Amino acid sequence: MTPEGVAPTAATSTLELDDVSKSFGASPALREVSFRLERGEFLTLLGPSGSGKTTMLRVIAGFLKPDRGAVRLHGRDVSDLPPYRRNIGMVFQDYALFPHMTVAANVGFPLEARGIHGQRRKAMVKSMLAMVGLESFGHRFPHQLSGGQQQRVALARALVFNPEIVLLDEPLGALDKKLRGAMQLEILRVVKSLRATVISVTHDQEEALVMSDRIAIFSEGTLVQIGSPRQLYERPNTEFVADFIGESNLLRGQISANGTQRAIVADCWKAEMPPSFSDLHNFSSGSSVVLAVRPENIAVRPLAGDGEMPELRPNVCRAVVRDKIYLGVEFRLMAALPNDAIVQVRSRDLKGMDRFVRGSTIELSWKPEDAVVLRG
Amino acid sequence: MIRSPLARVAFGAVVVAIAAFLLLPTIIIFPISFSAASDASQFPPATYSLKWYESVLLDPAWQSATITSFKTSCLTVIFSVVLGTSAALALFRSHFAGKAAVQALLLSPLVTPVIVLAIGMFMVFSSWRLVGTLVGLVAANTVLSIPFVVASVTATLHTLNPNLEFASAGLGAGPWRTFWRVTLPLIFPGVMAGAIFAFIASWDEVVVAIFLTTPSLRTLPVLIWSGVRGEISPAVAAVGSILIMISAIGMIAVYLITKGGSR
Numbered sequence: 001m002t003p004e005g006v007a008p009t010a011a012t013s014t015l016e017l018d019d020v021s022k023s024f025g026a027s028p029a030l031r032e033v034s035f036r037l038e039r040g041e042f043l044t045l046l047g048p049s050g051s052g053k054t055t056m057l058r059v060i061a062g063f064l065k066p067d068r069g070a071v072r073l074h075g076r077d078v079s080d081l082p083p084y085r086r087n088i089g090m091v092f093q094d095y096a097l098f099p100h101m102t103v104a105a106n107v108g109f110p111l112e113a114r115g116i117h118g119q120r121r122k123a124m125v126k127s128m129l130a131m132v133g134l135e136s137f138g139h140r141f142p143h144q145l146s147g148g149q150q151q152r153v154a155l156a157r158a159l160v161f162n163p164e165i166v167l168l169d170e171p172l173g174a175l176d177k178k179l180r181g182a183m184q185l186e187i188l189r190v191v192k193s194l195r196a197t198v199i200s201v202t203h204d205q206e207e208a209l210v211m212s213d214r215i216a217i218f219s220e221g222t223l224v225q226i227g228s229p230r231q232l233y234e235r236p237n238t239e240f241v242a243d244f245i246g247e248s249n250l251l252r253g254q255i256s257a258n259g260t261q262r263a264i265v266a267d268c269w270k271a272e273m274p275p276s277f278s279d280l281h282n283f284s285s286g287s288s289v290v291l292a293v294r295p296e297n298i299a300v301r302p303l304a305g306d307g308e309m310p311e312l313r314p315n316v317c318r319a320v321v322r323d324k325i326y327l328g329v330e331f332r333l334m335a336a337l338p339n340d341a342i343v344q345v346r347s348r349d350l351k352g353m354d355r356f357v358r359g360s361t362i363e364l365s366w367k368p369e370d371a372v373v374l375r376g
Numbered sequence: 377m378i379r380s381p382l383a384r385v386a387f388g389a390v391v392v393a394i395a396a397f398l399l400l401p402t403i404i405i406f407p408i409s410f411s412a413a414s415d416a417s418q419f420p421p422a423t424y425s426l427k428w429y430e431s432v433l434l435d436p437a438w439q440s441a442t443i444t445s446f447k448t449s450c451l452t453v454i455f456s457v458v459l460g461t462s463a464a465l466a467l468f469r470s471h472f473a474g475k476a477a478v479q480a481l482l483l484s485p486l487v488t489p490v491i492v493l494a495i496g497m498f499m500v501f502s503s504w505r506l507v508g509t510l511v512g513l514v515a516a517n518t519v520l521s522i523p524f525v526v527a528s529v530t531a532t533l534h535t536l537n538p539n540l541e542f543a544s545a546g547l548g549a550g551p552w553r554t555f556w557r558v559t560l561p562l563i564f565p566g567v568m569a570g571a572i573f574a575f576i577a578s579w580d581e582v583v584v585a586i587f588l589t590t591p592s593l594r595t596l597p598v599l600i601w602s603g604v605r606g607e608i609s610p611a612v613a614a615v616g617s618i619l620i621m622i623s624a625i626g627m628i629a630v631y632l633i634t635k636g637g638s639r
Contacts, residue, residue, distance in 0.1 A: 061546055083545040096543035100561045109557070110547035157547065167546075 460525025
């Protein structure tokens with residue numbers, strides 16, 4: 001399918017969203033969302049409920065019309081095109097299998113709608129069902145299948161016509177936790193072997209990390225950050241992302257400039273960064289910032305004596321253990337700073353952690369490169 | 377719910393009494409229709425025969441009334457199902473100011489006194505020269521039957537997963553294909569139930585029909601009505617039995633269809 005009038009620059013993008021906004025009555029559901037999707041990519045829209053991710057999916061599918069902005073497929077604006085002219089496959093959260101049709105008829109339905117009949121349709125349905133491991137289930141009805149099998153039928157139906165994009169709306173939401181892990185890999189195997197371009201919606205960050213090439217984080221209708229799972233985890237651009245993907249200790253302080261050397265200062269700790277560190281140059285002296293450090297990036301050491309630290313050393317901080325939780329593979333420490341801020345530490349050094357009990361005075365430290373500076 | 381045996385027996389007795397009260401007047405016409413006597417005053421009949429059925433089935437007046445009733449009912453079913461289903465779908469999907477008013481208007485024949493409707497239709501249809509025509513009968517019965525179709529189709533639409541129509545559109549099916557391949561098969565039990573109710577309603581309808589029929593074009597209930605005004609002949613009981621059987625078959629069909637649909 002080569003739509004007319006494709007701009008060369010947009011030729012590599014399968015999908016392009018340009019400042020898409022959508023409101024329901026007075027409440028905005030999407031605010032000026034823009035991103036591009038490359039062919040063969042697996043993008044996950046991640047966010048809490050009500051963040052606009054499902055609205056985004058429905059706008060792309062064509063079930064909702066954006067108030068402003070453009071949705072482009074291969075450079076062609078499809079904002080005014082009804083869903084049945086967009087060639088986009090969708091898997092619904094409840095699968096939406098047609099209950100009065102057999103599995104084969106369900107999978108054959110999009111082919112039927114495209115005028116593909118007879119042996120050709122049969123062969124395509126058969127090979128698609130084989131792809132999802134259901135070749136002998138063609139004559140069954142949806143209600144005769146388990147949840148996981150229904151999910152695969154829905155996936156087969158959304159992929160069989162080789163759509164431009166496949167949309168997955170909380171595809172694993174209805175499955176129990178054990179099955180979910182297996183289905184994540186199963187879906188990934190199928191869509192990757194078909195080189196399908198996928199947009200999935202979820203509120204499960206683990207699912208997003210496992211499946212996605214890139215993740216788009218939504219909050220209150222805004223696309224907050226888009227990037228690879230690793231980028232989002234290691235370089236979150238806001239407090240929201242730092243806290244939403246994994247866990248973060250968010251420590252508040254002020255920028256203090258001293259020549260080329262810049263530091264972040266709080267009442268009971270200071271963080272220094274090497275001059276090459278670009279994060280800091282975006283902030284002027286005195287502006288308030290948040291230092292985000294992952295719990296697994298904080299090292300713990302016992303503090304001898306009465307626990308008084310004479311001077312403030314960079315990237316080190318005194319604390320008192322409030323709680324220690326054993327989680328099998330790791331310990332989790334909740335430690336209180338002198339200013340009563342709680343810092344979470346995770347450590348797999350189970351032997352080393354035995355030294356600390358509730359009330360122990362400890363020294364926390366982190367490497368400057370593991371910390372991320374965010375606008376406060 | 378009911379524990380003591382005495383209470384259970386009492387409850388059973390009340391149920392039987394209510395059922396008897398509702399059904400006996402109807403059931404009583406069956407033995408009368410098989411009576412060998414020449415009038416219906418004798419009950420239970422001393423001797424039985426099929427002669428009243430024979431006379432009804434061979435009488436040209438009953439024959440033509442049966443044909444008129446059957447034509448009227450079938451055409452009424454077609455029009456009320458098409459119009460009622462369309463109206464139910466349109467009302468279910470759209471949201472506009474005055475939707476409730478349109479809904480109430482469509483269902484109003486159910487609560488308007490039939491005699492009022494009959495007089496109104498008679499006056500309007502007279503000026504349109506539709507009195508005594510099949511067209512007039514079908515038009516009147518369609519108005520009376522549409523509420524049944526709207527109500528039963530709307531009820532099934534509420535049980536329909538709205539994602540199914542989205543899924544169909546997303547898979548490339550236009551509105552027409554989505555209707556025929558997805559929506560209609562899934563609301564079919566409701567459409568069928570509406571159709572059967574429409575058939576029974578127009579099959580039994582007598583008040584409006586009395587106004588709109590003429591001696592040359594009469595429906596079965598009108599002929600029964602004119603039959604019982606003079607004397608109660610067992611022939612009328614025979615016709616009544618046939619009507620009841622047809623209605624009962626319809627009700628059983630509705631039960632089976634809705635039961636199958638809810639499975």
